[in-house]
Amino acid sequence: MSILVVRHGQTAWSLSGQHTGATDVPLTEVGEQQARALAPAFADRRPALVLTSPRTRARRTAELAGLAAAAPVEVDEDLVEWDYGGYEGRTTAEISEELGRPWSVWHDGVVPGATPGETVQQVAVRARAVLARAAAAEGGGDGEGGGDVVLVAHGHFLRVLAACWLGLSPTAGALFALDAGTWSELGREHGRPVLTRWNVPAGA
Template structure:
């Protein structure tokens, strides 16, 4: 069986990234620095054969994908299921602010995010289910092809953890930098091989 290769790209840096603020579903645009990061990745991938492009419908991921796709003369498909986790009332806050204002809940989130309900937000289980739905849809439509997916840190961590059979309660242990490149080869929906993780060589 020929592999479907997914090029998973975390979006470029935003002002909220730089300030350590949780973004979630908040539609925060790329900063000028984030756009420069995306341009560097676009140049690095210019000679890579990519058959289809997908993105979250949040602007920071959309713009990252749009910058990369310019080098390939095609269009980007947008999937809401590829959005970052909805952090509800935590969006716009820093890690320290969340720890101070939501002490017990923040501890519970760190130890058991799969089942922890963020007020007006999602559980990690919700994110995992819609991420897998999106990945299955992409694999079904592009069997044996190379597909670039521009998304978010939490989304890509969950996709990788699911592919490798990791306990999703430990997904935060996977470091994922802005405009990093992660590559997974899928042989159907059930078998995947991690080829590359959190590569940022194009930024050096």
């Protein structure tokens, strides 16, 4: 069994670098093309479970990638993006300029705004809950039997999830760049969690 993770296609905010957490931004035309181009990666898969974030950009990506044809697509609230609080809709450059120093969401965190915001540890709690659900779907998590689990979600959340899968600190997600409209595979080698594929472009 593998866990296949999909970052939704391009949005106007992902293109501009704006932090997009709770804001329900739709896919751009390019994002919809990326989502359709993901379909061949899943054509021969028979997933045991397909989960998507409730955000439109993720659900639309799952739809256009044809995942509903393979298994029922279920919405999981734990798959939402990092709550950026007062940094929602802002770019790293804008935040750094305001603070007068380089800023990183991984090490500096966020401030409250219209929403409270989350720490990276709080995001990791949700990621571990998703991984536990994935393990249950494939029969206990030993990698034998069962089917793949597909997760359609967001860049920062999926980077935290990958770090948790590998047993690393959630802040290690900073090391795993993940582009819009890509898919990745979390697998096992000799029983140990590994990254089998990462940041594979749509259509590759």
